[in-house]
Amino acid sequence: MTEAIISIEGMSCQHCVMRVKKAIEGLKGINKADVQIGQAKVKFDESLTGKKEIEEAIVKAGYKVKG
Structure with missing residues (x-):
């Protein structure tokens, strides 16, 4: 399992947290996603998905990835 911490801009409430x-x-391949306003801590199987795909999913949900 790989773990990544992703900073997210544009989140302001629990609805944002649930959407992300x-x-x-x-x-596919997500083991755990701990999301808070401004950040997501994700454990995933790199053979099934990567950090880039996770960041793209966040952007498609309407938020901006920092860094």
Whole structure:
């Protein structure tokens, strides 16, 4: 398992948290997604998905990835 901490801009409430969590957990290979306002801590199987795909899912959900 690989772990990544991703900083996210544009989140302001629990609805934002749930939207990002749902987007991340919709990807194959996600073991755990701990999402808070401004950050996601994700454990995933790199053979099934990568950090880039996770960041793309966050952007598609309507938020901006920092860094």
